[in-house]
Amino acid sequence: MQELIDLLAMPLFTLADHTFTLGELLLAPTVVIVGLLTLKWLAHQLSKRLIKKGISADVVHLAKRLFYVVGLIVLLITTLDVLNVPLTAFAFLSGAVAIGFGFGAQNIINNFISGWILMWERPIRIGDFLEVEEARGRVEAINTRSTRIRRTDGVHMLIPNSKLLENTVVNWTLVDNLTRTTVRVGVAYGSPCQDVARLIEQAANEQDEVLPDPAPLVIFDDFGDNALAFEVFFWVNASADRDLRVIRSNIRFRIDTLFREAGIVIAFPQRDVHIDGQLVLQRPSRQPLSETDA
Numbered sequence: 001m002q003e004l005i006d007l008l009a010m011p012l013f014t015l016a017d018h019t020f021t022l023g024e025l026l027l028a029p030t031v032v033i034v035g036l037l038t039l040k041w042l043a044h045q046l047s048k049r050l051i052k053k054g055i056s057a058d059v060v061h062l063a064k065r066l067f068y069v070v071g072l073i074v075l076l077i078t079t080l081d082v083l084n085v086p087l088t089a090f091a092f093l094s095g096a097v098a099i100g101f102g103f104g105a106q107n108i109i110n111n112f113i114s115g116w117i118l119m120w121e122r123p124i125r126i127g128d129f130l131e132v133e134e135a136r137g138r139v140e141a142i143n144t145r146s147t148r149i150r151r152t153d154g155v156h157m158l159i160p161n162s163k164l165l166e167n168t169v170v171n172w173t174l175v176d177n178l179t180r181t182t183v184r185v186g187v188a189y190g191s192p193c194q195d196v197a198r199l200i201e202q203a204a205n206e207q208d209e210v211l212p213d214p215a216p217l218v219i220f221d222d223f224g225d226n227a228l229a230f231e232v233f234f235w236v237n238a239s240a241d242r243d244l245r246v247i248r249s250n251i252r253f254r255i256d257t258l259f260r261e262a263g264i265v266i267a268f269p270q271r272d273v274h275i276d277g278q279l280v281l282q283r284p285s286r287q288p289l290s291e292t293d294a
Contacts, residue, residue: 028079035075043067057126065119065144114161115144124164124171131170132159178211179238183251186227188265193220196230196264203254204234209247211235227267 043064050060118124119142128139130149137151146158172179183204187196197218204216216234223229232251238244259266 031079032075035071035078039068039071039075042071059122065116111145111161114165115142115147118142118147118161118164123174124169128174129172131172132164132167177237178235179244180233180235181238181244181248182231182233183248183255184221184229184231185252185255186224186229186267187259188267189228191228191264193228195262196228196259199258199262199264200230200232200255203251203258204232206254207247207250209236209238209243210251211237224267226269 046067047060047064050063051057124130124139124142124147126139126142130137130139132149135149135151135157137149137157139147140150140156141148142161144161146160147164149157149159151157183200185200197220201216201218204210204218205212210216211234214235216232218230218232221229221231236244236247238247256266
């Protein structure tokens with residue numbers, strides 16, 4: 001036993017007037033591993049308690065991040081205390097590292113600060129449906145460097161946090177899930193316009209997803225080249241682009257059925273060709289061959 005104690009007390013090297021022993025170097029990783037596991041367990045318990053209280057996912061995510069930051073700082077100080085290392089010993093080294101890190105990692109720091117701004121101000125929350133440039137998707141996680149979005153085609157996309165703050169982002173669900181959308185249809189010239197408008201409105205009202213207030217509005221939009229153009233505006237409680245596509249598809253199916261029952265023709269591109277004059281074809285007569293020709 002005494003030999004083990006002497007082995008652990010064996011000095012290895014000296015740094016900042018402090019001699020490190022084998023026991024201290026073995027104890028430090030143990031403290032770090034146990035501390036990280038404890039932080040992970042406590043963060044999980046904190047998240048469960050906040051979720052049970054009905055707190056939104058983005059607030060839970062922010063609280064979990066703050067807990068991790070504070071816990072890591074406490075763990076670092078505890079580890080240095082176990083090693084009997086004064087914090088002043090790292091003052092010069094930490095300053096040099098901070099200067100080098102600031103020059104070499106400006107984008108990382110920018111995204112890091114932007115991530116905390118997103119989690120604190122909450123212009124974008126977990127579960128929101130976003131439109132960023134040409135991409136549309138739902139927010140799954142807001143990390144310290146980037147935000148993970150699941151696009152409508154199922155592909156995951158990572159967007160730098162600074163891009164979400166510096167560029168125009170359309171948040172479809174920032175306040176609520178109410179969305180206005182439209183369906184256009186063209187009917188043949190000569191169709192009864194009043195009946196067409198009534199049937200289109202009926203097709204929209206028959207969908208459970210279409211809100212009755214404000215009511216669907218049918219507009220006689222234009223006299224087109226090949227059709228009388230109608231458009232119906234309606235509001236739905238939709239949280240994703242896929243929902244809007246399904247609702248619009250159902251309305252088109254119903255419009256097609258109602259128009260068939262009423263004998264209304266959905267227009268298609270067509271051209272009328274007028275021919276002026278007559279085209280006379282002259283064919284040479286065939287004379288029978290004479291005996292001389294033969």
